[in-house]
Amino acid sequence: xxxxxxxxxxxxxxxxxxxxxxxxxxxxxIISVLLFAITVAINPRSLNLNSFSSILLLTLLLSFxxxxxxxxxxxxxxxxxxxxxxxxxxxxxTYIMGGQDGNLLLVFALAMGMxxxxxxxxxxxxVKIDLxxxxxxxxxxxxxxxxxxxxxxxxxxxxxxxxxxxxxxxxILGFIPKLTLYALxxxxxxxxxxxxxxxxxxxxxxxNNPTAAQxxxxxxxxxxxxxxxxxxxxxxxxxxxGAAYMKTARCQIFDEYAFSSLVAVxxxxxxxxxxxxxxxxxxxxxxxMVTLSNGLTVLALTQPVRNLVQxxxxxxxxxxxxxxxxxxx
Amino acid sequence: MIDLKRAFARFRRxxxxxxxxxxxxxxxxxxxxxxxxxxxxxxxxxxxFSKNMPxxxxxxxxxxxxxxGTLDIAIGIQLALVNVVSxxxxxxxxxxxxxxxxLGMVAAxxxxxxxxxxxxxxxxxxxxxxxxxxxxVRGINVLIMPNPQGRIAEVFYxxxxxxILGFIPFSAVFLILVLAIWAYLMRTKFGRSIYAVGGHPRNAFAAGIDPxxxxxxxxxxKGFITGLAGISxxxxxxxxxxxxxxAYGLRSLSACIIGGLGFGGWGSMxxxxxxxxxxxxxxxxxxxxxxxxxxxxxxxxxxxxxxNLVSDIIIFLGLLMTIVTAKEQREALKQGFVKQFKGGDxxxxxx
Numbered sequence: 065x066x067x068x069x070x071x072x073x074x075x076x077x078x079x080x081x082x083x084x085x086x087x088x089x090x091x092x093x094i095i096s097v098l099l100f101a102i103t104v105a106i107n108p109r110s111l112n113l114n115s116f117s118s119i120l121l122l123t124l125l126l127s128f129x130x131x132x133x134x135x136x137x138x139x140x141x142x143x144x145x146x147x148x149x150x151x152x153x154x155x156x157x158t159y160i161m162g163g164q165d166g167n168l169l170l171v172f173a174l175a176m177g178m179x180x181x182x183x184x185x186x187x188x189x190x191v192k193i194d195l196x197x198x199x200x201x202x203x204x205x206x207x208x209x210x211x212x213x214x215x216x217x218x219x220x221x222x223x224x225x226x227x228x229x230x231x232x233x234x235x236i237l238g239f240i241p242k243l244t245l246y247a248l249x250x251x252x253x254x255x256x257x258x259x260x261x262x263x264x265x266x267x268x269x270x271x272n273n274p275t276a277a278q279x280x281x282x283x284x285x286x287x288x289x290x291x292x293x294x295x296x297x298x299x300x301x302x303x304x305x306g307a308a309y310m311k312t313a314r315c316q317i318f319d320e321y322a323f324s325s326l327v328a329v330x331x332x333x334x335x336x337x338x339x340x341x342x343x344x345x346x347x348x349x350x351x352x353m354v355t356l357s358n359g360l361t362v363l364a365l366t367q368p369v370r371n372l373v374q375x376x377x378x379x380x381x382x383x384x385x386x387x388x389x390x391x392x393x
Numbered sequence: 394m395i396d397l398k399r400a401f402a403r404f405r406r407x408x409x410x411x412x413x414x415x416x417x418x419x420x421x422x423x424x425x426x427x428x429x430x431x432x433x434x435x436x437x438x439x440x441x442f443s444k445n446m447p448x449x450x451x452x453x454x455x456x457x458x459x460x461x462g463t464l465d466i467a468i469g470i471q472l473a474l475v476n477v478v479s480x481x482x483x484x485x486x487x488x489x490x491x492x493x494x495x496l497g498m499v500a501a502x503x504x505x506x507x508x509x510x511x512x513x514x515x516x517x518x519x520x521x522x523x524x525x526x527x528x529x530v531r532g533i534n535v536l537i538m539p540n541p542q543g544r545i546a547e548v549f550y551x552x553x554x555x556x557i558l559g560f561i562p563f564s565a566v567f568l569i570l571v572l573a574i575w576a577y578l579m580r581t582k583f584g585r586s587i588y589a590v591g592g593h594p595r596n597a598f599a600a601g602i603d604p605x606x607x608x609x610x611x612x613x614x615k616g617f618i619t620g621l622a623g624i625s626x627x628x629x630x631x632x633x634x635x636x637x638x639x640a641y642g643l644r645s646l647s648a649c650i651i652g653g654l655g656f657g658g659w660g661s662m663x664x665x666x667x668x669x670x671x672x673x674x675x676x677x678x679x680x681x682x683x684x685x686x687x688x689x690x691x692x693x694x695x696x697x698x699x700x701n702l703v704s705d706i707i708i709f710l711g712l713l714m715t716i717v718t719a720k721e722q723r724e725a726l727k728q729g730f731v732k733q734f735k736g737g738d739x740x741x742x743x744x
Contacts, residue, residue, distance in 0.1 A: 189713070195713070202643065203712050207705050207706055210701050210702040211702060214698045336518065371531045375526065375529035378524075378528065382518070382522055383515060
């Protein structure tokens with residue numbers, strides 16, 4: 065009797081795990097909806113169009129930042145420069161715009177150029193010099209952060225142009241942020257890159273088994289460097305958008321995104337082992353991260369309690385998604 | 394002569410060689426920039442030891458974990474935990490600071506046990522699990538001490554800054570203590586087990602070593618060293634701050650890598666010391682180099698941000714240098730990092 069009970073429990077646990085791991089993206093959406101429902105149940109006033117639109121805006125921003133990270137993880141690498149590149153691009157944007165809209169194209173070109181350069185450096189160090197990507201991207205992100213301190217002397221620098229700001233935070237029909245229009249271009253682009261292009265197929269193949277990919281004629285090193293370049297460029301674009309959202313920027317303003325993008329991507333079902341994952345999953349993961357932080361804000365928890373809850377939730381997510389097998393097995 | 398040659402060849406192959414080369418380079422750089430008289434002066438040496446002992450101890454704690462094949466990036470914020478507990482126990486209960494230090498040590502051990510639970514028992518990827526731990530410990534720190542406050546009695550920080558027998562920096566006592574304990578441990582069964590477990594947990598298990606137990610011992614030793622680091626941080630700053638030292642986690646990890654520690658079963662405590670020495674002295678050299686420039690070129694001014702930029706670029710170059718100095722260890726190092734992220738060497742494609 066006791067035994068069968070225990071078996072039944074284990075079976076349930078396995079069911080849950082199978083359900084979670086068969087489609088992490090679906091699970092992330094379910095958890096987000098539950099979290100939002102709990103938030104609303106505790107504080108009914110939080111159910112309004114404003115909170116809806118701010119969740120949408122932040123989710124899209126985090127998805128932009130996670131897009132590159134998704135590619136790099138699928139390719140079996142890791143990019144910690146996302147946060148630093150975003151902050152640096154945001155500073156570049158506000159600094160050059162200086163409250164005017166005239167320089168938008170110049171800003172775009174410069175941000176993309178900076179992203180490409182940093183991505184190239186990441187790729188070169190991780191692939192050609194063959195250092196562990198985690199350590200080398202961390203070191204590079206430190207250098208990028210220091211560079212932005214030198215440029216701004218550590219203070220706020222300029223403002224984003226009003227029309228550019230309006231094109232991001234302005235609302236359609238009173239509740240859909242105009243940022244969605246950018247997403248209509250960017251999300252299909254990333255989908256095309258990952259799922260329909262030659263690059264995407266070779267990326268999955270390489271992440272799955274680099275040796276086999278090399279043997280079938282994929283230029284592994286080229287794809288690897290390219291994925292770091294794309295990642296940094298997408299991060300730079302996210303930084304520009306972030307600058308418009310914040311209106312002004314200072315050093316390290318988006319540094320948190322290095323880790324939150326990583327968590328969003330993992331929660332969305334992209335595996336660290338490479339070769340598995342999707343951008344749709346990362347968007348769902350971003351939604352989960354944003355609803356969690358929205359919930360913690362709405363509940364008016366103090367900062368230390370928020371930190372505590374955030375840490376514990378992340379550990380719980382890791383337990384659901386990412387446990388290694390026991391040594392004995 | 395031949396003996397000397399052989400000894401050198403052996404040293405060349407040892408894990409600490411990479412770190413030692415970089416360390417030597419940076420010492421020479423310091424001597425060039427400051428002049429030997431000033432660099433080797435008692436005051437300078439004492440200041441170097443007392444100001445950097447927390448980082449050095451944190452790096453040694455990290456080294457223990459790296460050898461055991463795991464890591465804890467939350468070491469930095471745990472130093473603040475020890476600091477916060479020590480100060481608040483002293484303030485609120487009106488007891489001696491020494492009681493506070495004892496309880497701070499207990500806090501460090503508890504935090505380490507928690508990290509062991511995540512990484513070894515629940516088998517979460519160490520890098521991510523310990524990153525989550527940063528949030529948890531940060532929250533606890535601020536709950537205990539809402540804002541920076543407190544001060545310790547003068548006798549404590551005066552002692553910390555003093556020199557024993559006129560030439561040994563007091564802070565070096567911590568270093569000697571940890572090195573002595575480690576040297577003893579290396580002669581015990583644990584010394585062999587930790588390398589076996591770090592190198593290949595499955596093989597170690599097959600050979601009759603319990604990896605979870607050995608990693609628990611490693612985490613406890615790390616907790617002890619972290620506690621000492623927190624105590625030395627408290628003595629150095631003479632006050633309490635719940636949000637300090639967080640960056641020590643990453644810096645200690647870079648110091649270990651630069652010093653030539655690989656992941657799991659490779660490297661020695663000396664690597665940690667050389668790595669920290671490199672990080673600390675490079676900043677020192679850059680500071681004096683800019684000082685020199687100010688004196689030599691009249692009207693030359695830059696912000697302190699430039700110094701940070703230059704020293705971070707040199708740290709980055711130091712990482713690139715490890716390729717030349719540590720060719721053999723590279724593959725092991727890379728494999729180890731893959732393991733830290735992906736959680737175990739077996740999770741691949743098993744869902």
